[in-house]
Amino acid sequence: MIKLENVTKVYKGDNVALRDATLGIDKGEFVFLVGASGSGKSTFIRLLNREEVPEHGTIYVAGKDIGTLGRWKVPYLRRNIGYIFQDFKLLPNKTVAENVAFALEVIGKPRHVIKKQVPAILELVGLSEKIANFPSELSGGEQQRVSIARAFVNRPLILLADEPTGNLDPQTSVGIMRLLDRINRTGTTVVMATHDRGIVDTMRRRVIELDRGVIVRDQARGVYE
């Protein structure tokens, strides 16, 4: 599903965010990216979404070299990749349903599809009762569930999550991880950057550890360190 071949990303001032990374992630895998702040986790995720372009190397997503995609094709790549933010990034002036519908509306989905898919995904994330609430009326965990619903409503092949539990308490984080696990069991590949030792140690999934841009560990059913 995802393949990196000798990928290097360098920011201004010779700041190497990822150095000569080579790895593969299969369809349906759940992968934790761990490492200290500045180790390159977020860059790794942003490279998969073509928000960043590597200086060297090749990245394949669903069999396609995304480095050779024309700019006009990038949006179509992103329709196959859901993205979950640490700070949720919900639109405060839209209700829960409208926030989720927005993701379908802006890719031109017909109204009848939106009407069908939005309640279904909100039921999946356990927010059927909050459909008309605004983000300010929700708890942090509920807001992150909306963010996950928005990322998954288009049934993407891959879900990228950049520290999705970073702003949540441990108990709420467990609920979010259960939800991501459930989504993963539908066959969706999940790549999640995290600092949360407890979650990684509990779930025992594949762990890729980065240290100053270098992959120092790639362990099946791994732990945080």
Place this chain on the structure above:
Amino acid sequence: MAISPVYALRETGQNLWRNFMLSMATVITIGVSLWLFGGFFLFNYAVDNATQRWEGGIEFVVWMNPEATSEQNANILDAIMTSPEIQDYTFVDQDAAYEEFKDIFSDTPELIEVVTPEVMPPSYRVVPVDPDADVVAELAGQFEGRPGVKTVVSANDTIRDIQDLADEVSTVFLAGSLVLLAAATLLILTNIVSAIRNRGREIEIMKVVGATNWFIRIPFMFEGIMQALLGAVFAWGGLYVIDQRVIGRFSQPDSLELMAGFQVESDELIFTGGLVLGIAMAVSVIGSAIAVTRYLDA
């Protein structure tokens, strides 16, 4: 994937509403600049129409009284024909004058209805040998006050004054309108950049979920186009006022001799309106295209 018109209109409306004050400032600036630009054209049309009768080297016109006797007419004709300083002349009789009047005032049939050929003054349109202003003035003066002559109107007294005035007014209109059009373009750009910044999070989400660049850009471009359209409507209103209240005032019957024809034909008014709309579209597309390509890149 095609953008839904409902979505585009809704987003455009929201953008305009969120930036209401700046949007209004933009619309007014566009309106005033287009009004001046259109006014430049109308004024030039009016001057061209007013000076039409002076084409072909005619430098002065001897207007006869409609009641002038045939002897008085014969004396004037004799003076014209025997003058070595006159190269050519055209006699416009009352019927021809009436036809000319109808042509000039084709847009005001109510005026034509109250005028008959009998009240139209016949005239001699005179082409002198030497078109020098002093020579023409002296020659025209020879006919002034003679029996049967109503008045003598010389091109260098009237038309050149009108043309000088028109040139100055047009220059001011054109310069002012161009400066304001540049300001309007910058205002559209600023307005859209402000809207883009206000909607930073929405745009970020749109990009992440896979909205195409055009899907993101179009509502912002519509915003610029809507502002320009409203500005054009504002300008049309202003041009109508210029046509009816300013230019129309000069073409009243009491100013017939000096300013006859100082008016704008319907087709010229329509063309100017279309031109104003075209300029509005061009300004909005330039302003919004710069804004979205520079500040809304993927």
